[in-house]
Amino acid sequence: MSTFYPEKLSVQYGDGVSSTEPLMPRRYTLTHSDITGELFLNIGMNYAWEKIKPMRDEVLGEWKCHGDFLYFCVYLHVDQGQYTPSVSAKRNEVFGRELPLALTAIRYGDQIFFNTYPQLDQAPIIINFLSAYPQFARQENWGTFQNFTT
Numbered sequence: 639m640s641t642f643y644p645e646k647l648s649v650q651y652g653d654g655v656s657s658t659e660p661l662m663p664r665r666y667t668l669t670h671s672d673i674t675g676e677l678f679l680n681i682g683m684n685y686a687w688e689k690i691k692p693m694r695d696e697v698l699g700e701w702k703c704h705g706d707f708l709y710f711c712v713y714l715h716v717d718q719g720q721y722t723p724s725v726s727a728k729r730n731e732v733f734g735r736e737l738p739l740a741l742t743a744i745r746y747g748d749q750i751f752f753n754t755y756p757q758l759d760q761a762p763i764i765i766n767f768l769s770a771y772p773q774f775a776r777q778e779n780w781g782t783f784q785n786f787t788t
Contacts, residue, residue: 640675647677651681662702665681665683669691697712697737698713716771741783752783758783
C-alpha cells in the first residue's frame with residue numbers, strides 16, 4: 639500500500655453538501671494524479687463525473703441504508719470488457735493494493751463528518767469490483783472505517 643500524505647489531499651464539497659450534512663445522499667469521488675501523487679476528493683450529492691478520466695481508475699463511494707442498517711458502498715471500475723484479461727488482472731491487483739490508501743483518504747478528508755456521526759466508523763465497507771470478467775467481478779467486505787483512520 640502507498641503511504642497516505644494528508645498534505646497531498648484536496649477536498650471539495652459540491653452544491654448542497656457541507657462538512658456535516660447531509661448524510662444521504664452523500665457521494666465521494668476520489669481521483670488522483672499519477673505525476674504528482676496528489677489525491678482529489680469530491681464530496682457531493684452526486685458523483686463528480688466531470689473529474690473522471692477515460693482510464694476509469696477513480697474510487698466512487700456512497701452511504702447507503704437498508705432498513706436501520708447503514709453501510710458504505712464503494713465501486714471500482716476494473717473494466718467493461720475493453721481490456722484483455724491480463725490488463726484487467728493488473729488493474730484488479732492495483733485497485734486491491736491501493737484501496738487502503740483510498741479509504742484512508744476518504745475518512746481523513748471527511749473527518750468532520752465522521753466526528754459529527756461517530757457511529758459511521760463502525761459501518762461496514764462493501765467494495766464492488768465491477769468487471770465483465772467473472773474472475774474479477776465480486777463484492778467484498780473490507781471491515782469498517784475504524785481500520786482506516788490516520
